[in-house]
Amino acid sequence: MVDHLANTEINSQRIAAVENCFGASGQPLAVPGRVLLGEGILTKECRKKPKPRIFFLFNDILVYGSIVINKRKYNSQHIIPLEDVTLETLPDTLQMKNRWMIKTSKKSFVVSAASLTERKEWISHLEECIRHLLTKTGRQPSTEHAAPWIPDKATDICMRCTQTKFSTLTRRHHCRKCGFVVCGDCSRQRFLMPRLSPKPLRVCNLCYRQLLNREHPGLAFSISIKSTLKDSH
Template sequence: MVDNLANSEINLQRIAAVENCFGASGQPLAVSERVLVGEGILTKECRKKPKPRIFFLFNDILVYGTIVINKRKYNSQHIIPLEDVTLEVLPDTNQVKNRWMIKTSKKSFVVSAASLTERKEWIGHIEECVRQLLEKTGRQPTMDHAAPWIPDRATDICMRCTQTKFSTLTRRHHCRKCGFVVCGVCSKHRFLMPRLSTKPLRVCGLCYKQLLAEKEEEAEKERQKSEKFHLERPVYDPSSEEDSDKSDDDSEKAEQLPMGNEFYSSDVSWSAFHR
């Protein structure tokens, strides 16, 4: 069904309508073979509190944004490549039902649908689009996912030292590695994680130690690999003697080669290069 809609007039009109709703703040979405599979409002668990967000499922990307006027205007567009997506069903809480997690290598977050049926439909369609996309590209599913941020409201104290209480003056911070809510003292370190950002990111003390250990382990592997390469490489000892004319003089059968000006004026080429 999706393949039949590709490049059809109705599909192009639907995609154009989504682009118009995001306006100049959004990126162009009309690409050859791209199909709008479905759309709807889901509740996204944000840092402060759950908020409604508009979601658009295409056969290769998942797009979501903030609702300004429903079906007319959206902003804060986010685009997630589906080949980077893995889903995980989550249990209900007292406040939120029909939850599941959208996990990617750069960002992971929790959403919920209005009903169990809607959740099944969303998960089913997303997983089918991911399956078809991976089958087409030949890629393997992503196994390394970013940790979701634990909402601020989940704790009143630092989740690392368990001593610092948060207040108006004592801010909450999030470790970009584990997603824990931590105090400033417990997250004073920064670490470069190219998968997430080109700049060093805030991490808690525990994750900082783990990341350093992983980096040192990787450096040790590279050192051992380099040593093995040099050990296996043949070694050639240069001659300790100066170049001597004696062998040329003593050899009666030595070929007579041109010398001096004769060498430079010869029509014969004495060099060869292999291409």
């Protein structure tokens, strides 16, 4: 595909320029066989609000970060191996158009392009790189993906109990399993999900029971009964 560009001077210079923009806060990007294919600014749906992010597409990874000074300084670098990526086209919303989801086992998130044509180009190039990598490595496409976090502004009430109203004093939390916005009472549990983190993560009560039941069938039902009896007193 682009292997003939891997060891060229122009490719090395382009990758070095990206490394310089991230500076000491970023990781080295120059490795044998890696080619920088393109870059662009996409809007990423973040927890608080949509934010512009710089994206760099290589033949084996997708790199993105926060823009400090465009084309000069970036930070908060993230590196995603393309062989772990699955894409899903999404419908437009009132706030964001030309959306699609980038799904991986560790993190999934929604981005949008400035135009439909730009979205098609991004998805086309990404899918081509992913196909090439999977063919090269003999791996199968990933089937397990982390849930994207639903933005804070999407709801004013807990998405589990539908009773608790969020305020300055009543904080929003996110379940790391389903991505729902939940209250503290509906997300008291922690569960170890090695795919996402070496530490136990906050999950909503429903996901906790489901995860527990998957590993210890019957135990989640017992805990649920005890919790119900306790609440009735």
